[in-house]
Amino acid sequence: MVMGNTDKAEAPLRSGQLAHLAGLSPDTLRHYERVGVLPRPQRTPAGYRLYPPGALERVRMIRRALSVGFALAELARIFRVRERGEVPCRHVRALGEKKLADVEQRLRELTALRAQLRSILRDWDRRLARNPKNHLVGLLEALPESPSPTTTKINRRKRGFQLP
Numbered sequence: 093m094v095m096g097n098t099d100k101a102e103a104p105l106r107s108g109q110l111a112h113l114a115g116l117s118p119d120t121l122r123h124y125e126r127v128g129v130l131p132r133p134q135r136t137p138a139g140y141r142l143y144p145p146g147a148l149e150r151v152r153m154i155r156r157a158l159s160v161g162f163a164l165a166e167l168a169r170i171f172r173v174r175e176r177g178e179v180p181c182r183h184v185r186a187l188g189e190k191k192l193a194d195v196e197q198r199l200r201e202l203t204a205l206r207a208q209l210r211s212i213l214r215d216w217d218r219r220l221a222r223n224p225k226n227h228l229v230g231l232l233e234a235l236p237e238s239p240s241p242t243t244t245k246i247n248r249r250k251r252g253f254q255l256p
Contacts, residue, residue: 104134104142115152121151128168129154161191212236 108116114121121141124130130150133141157167166187173180212235218230 104144104146105147107133107141107143110143110147110151113148116151116155124151124164127164129164129171130167150192160188161194162187 105113108245109119111118111121120132121143126134133143133147136142154164154167158164168183170180173183185214215234216229216231219231219234
């Protein structure tokens with residue numbers, strides 16, 4: 093029995109289907125809509141979201157961009173430029189270059205932190221070797237008074253602070 097020319101790959105996707113195919117939650121799709129990286133889908137009369145077939149590739153592209161350091165806000169701006177018919181490629185390239193510079197800076201900071209921690213551990217080992225096992229040595233009290241600027245930046249980043 094021939095069922096007409098309905099290609100399942102071209103059929104609209106409900107949010108649960110799209111989420112499943114993309115490997116994320118429907119809540120994430122709704123978040124992507126709110127921040128503007130995923131266009132608002134059509135709705136069925138019952139209110140269900142119906143995404144166009146190309147939405148899966150869009151979500152996959154978003155995930156790939158996030159994995160290399162792009163932020164949702166940056167992607168939303170890029171997609172708005174595209175929707176206006178403009179070409180954001182040079183801007184995307186510049187953002188990619190900035191991401192690389194940020195990674196290189198973080199690597200320098202982490203290398204400095206590693207050296208600082210190695211030095212601290214050598215100091216702590218000397219202190220522990222000079223004291224009885226059940227004697228308080230005060231290792232945390234022995235930390236340098238002012239942490240290096242690198243350590244401070246890394247700790248801020250861990251707590252979610254943005255660097256200037």
